[in-house]
Amino acid sequence: MTETGEAAVGSKIAIIGTGYVGLTTGACLAHLGHTVVCADVVQAKVDSLSKGEVPILEAGLDELVAEGIAAGRLSFVMGAKNAVTEAEFVYLCLPTPQGADGAADLSYIQSAAAEIGPHVLADAVVINKSTVPVGSVGEVEKALGRPDVHVVSNPEFLREGTAVQDFLHPDRVVIGGRDEGAAKRVGDLYAKLEAPTLVTDPASAETIKYASNAFLATKISFVNAIAAVCEAVGADVADVVEGMGFDTRIGSAFLNPGPGWGGSCFPKDSHALVRIAENAGYTFGLLRAVVAVNEEQFGRVANKVSRLAGGSLEGKTVAVWGVTFKALTDDLRDSPALNIIARLREQGATIRAYDPSDQDPSDARLAGIELVADPLEAATGADVLAVLTEWPEFAEVDLGRLAEVIGAKNVVDARNLLDRDDLKARGFTYEGIGRS
Template sequence: MAQKIAVIGTGYVGLTTGACLSHLGHDVVCVDVDAAKVDALNQGEIPILEAGLDELVQEGRTSGQLRFVVGAAPAVADAEFVYLCVPTPQGGDGSADLSYIRDAAAEIGPHLPPESIVINKSTVPVGSTRVVEQALGRSDVHVVSNPEFLREGSAVHDFLHPDRVVIGADDQSAAIRVAGLYLGLAAPLQVTDPASAETIKYASNAFLATKISFVNAIAAVCEAVGADVNDVVLGMGYDKRIGDAFLRPGPGWGGSCFPKDSHALVKIAEDAGYDFDLLKGVITVNDQQFTRVADKVEQAAGGSVDGVTIAVWGLTFKARTDDLRDSPSLEIVGRLVERGAVVRAYDPAVDAGSDDARLHGIEVCGDPYAACDGASVLAILTEWDEFKWLDLDKVAEVMAAKRVVDGRNLMDRNPLVRRGFVLEGIGR
C-alpha cells in the first residue's frame, strides 16, 4: 500500500531514500532549503555521482510519485511518515552536532498530522530520539530510529538489497507501520529500542573501520618480515569467523561516515564513563597510515619530495563517487604538499581546474597522462578500475622516472616491471 512520505534533506542519504521509497511505490516529497538545488532536481539534474540514482529519480518524476520542494511545513502537512535526513557534522570535541536535527524537528513539529511518524535516518548519538521528541513538542506523534547502512557508490543497491533493516521504537505499532514501508525487500528485520538502534549504526561503522586499520597494520608487519599481505589476507578470509570483507590494505579509511562516526562513538563512550581505548587506537593507526603512504612516496622520490613533481591518480575517498569529504588521498597529498612536493592529479569524477577549496595546492589535470607528465613518482590513491587499463607505455614515456607507489594494490605488477617501473605497494 502506497504511503505519503516526506523526506527532509536531499543529500546522499535523503536523495537515495526518497528515490528508492518512490521506486517501492510510495508517494514521496523531498524537501531542501536550497531553492537552486530543488529546481535542478525537478529538472532531473542529480548533484551527486551515485550509480542508478539518475534512473530512479527520473522514474519517480515521470510517475509523479517523487517531487522536490522548498519548505518543510507544507510538505509534512499530510505526510504519514517524515524522514529526517539532515547533516550531523562532527563538532570540535568529536561529538555529533545535532543543531540541524533540532531545527528540522522544531520546524515541522507544529505542522505534523496526529499519529504521524518521524523517522530519524541521520546518524545520531544515542539518545537522539528523545532529542527529536523534545524538539517536536508533540505528544501525539511517534519518533522512530531507522539507521541507514548505505555505501557511497552503491547506495541504491544497498537500499533495495539491504543486509538488514533496523527499527528502533518504544511503540510497537509505530515499529510495525515503519516496517510496512519496506515490504518487498528481502532482508532480516530487527525491531529494538531506539538506543540500541542508534548504537548499531555507530558500532557497525566502528567495527568496519577497525578491520581496515587492522589489515593496514598487518600490511606494515608484512613489509617488515617479507610476507605478502595479499596471501595473508586470503588465508585469513577463508576463516568463516573472520571473512574477507574490508580486509584489503590501502591508504587508510575516510569519507563522510567512518571518521565522523568513529570520533562520535569515542565521545559517546566518554560521556557515559567508558574510555574506548581500542577505537582510539583504530583512529591513530588510520592517521599513521596516511603518513606511511606519504613516506613511501618520499622514499620512492629518493628521500625528499621538495620541489619534486608527484603524479596522483585518484582524489575521491573511494571509486564510483565524486565525494572528496575526508578523502585519504587528500590527506596523503596534503602531507606531500607540506613537504614541498608539486602535485599534479587526475580523478575521473573531479573536473580539471576545479576551484574546490579542498584541492588547494593541487593541479587537477583533465587526463591521467597529463598528470604524469614530468613526474618522478606516480601515486595511485583511489581504486578506479579504469586505471588498470591505461596505456603503460605512454605513462612510461611521459614520466621523468618510472616509479609507482600503488596505495590500493590495484595494478598488475608484471606489466609495470616489464616496462622498467619500480613498484611499491602496501604490505608487499
C-alpha cells in the same frame, strides 16, 4: 527479529534533506510505490532536482529520480514544513557534522524537528535516518513538542557508489522505537524488499549503526597494520589476506589494505562513538587505537612517495591518480587522498592529479592541485606516481605508454591496483601496501 506485514504501498512520505541519504531514500521509496515529497532549504537545488538533475555521482540514482518524477510519486519542495502537512511518515535525513569535541552536532535535526512540529499530522511517525548519538530519539521528541507523534530510529547502511543497490537489497532493516506499532508501520514500508528486519529499542538501533561503522573501520585499520608487518618481515599481504578470508569467522570483506579510510561516515562516526562512550563513563581505547592507526597510514603512504623521490620532495612533481575518498563517487569529504596530498605538498611537492569524477577546480579542498584531463597527462614528466583511489580505469592504463611519458619510473600503488610484475619488467620501482 520481527516479522512485518504487507507493504504499505501508497503511503505518503516526507523526506527532510536531499543529500546522499535523503535523495537516495526518497527516490528508492518512490520506486517502491510510495508518494514522496523531498524538502531542502536551497531553492536552486529544489529547482534542479524537480527537473531531474541529480547533483551527486551515484550509480542508478539519476534513473530512479527521473522515474519517480515521471510517475508523479516524487516531488521536491522548499522548506521542511511544506513537505509534511499530508505525510504519514517523515524521514529526517540531515547532516550531523563532527563538533570540535568529536561529538555529533544535532542542531540541524533539532531545528528541522522544531520547524515541522506544528505541522505534522497526528499519529504520524518521524524517523531518524541520519546517524545520530544514542538518545537522539528523545531529543527529537522534545524538539517536536508533539506527544501525539511517534519518533523512531531507522539508521541507514548505504555505501556511497552503491547506495541505490544497498537500499533496494539491504542486508537488514533496523528500526528502534518505544511504540511497537509505530515501529512495525515503518517496517511495513520496506516489506517489498524482503530483508531481515530487526525491531528493537531506540538506543540499541542507534548503537547498531555506530558499532557497524566502527567495526568496519577496525577491519581496515587492522589489515593496514598487518600490511606494515608484512613489509617488515617480507610477507605478501595479498596472500595473507586470502588465507585469512577462507576462515568463515573472519571473511574477506573489508580486508583490503590501502591508504587509510575516510569519507563522510567512518571518521565522523568513529570519533562520535568514542565521545558517546566517554560521556557514558567508558574509555574506548580500542577505537582510539583504530583512529590512530589510520592517521599513521596516511603518513606511511606519504613517506613511501618521499622515499621513492630520493628522500626529498622539494621541487619534485608527484602525479596522483584519484582524489575522491573512494571510487565511483565524487565525494571529497575526509578523503585519504587529500590528506596524503596535503602531506606531500608540505614537503615541497608539486601535485598534478587526475580523477574520473567531474571535480570543480575552484573547490577550496583542491587548492594547490593541478587537475588534468587524463591519467597519462598527470604522469607526464612526474618524479613519482601515487595511486590513491581505486578507480577501475586506472588498472586499464597502458603501462607501456606510462613508461614512455613519466619522468622517473617510480610508483606508489596505495591501492595495490596496478600490475606489479608488468611495471617491474618495464624498469619501474614499485611500492604497494604490504607487498613483498
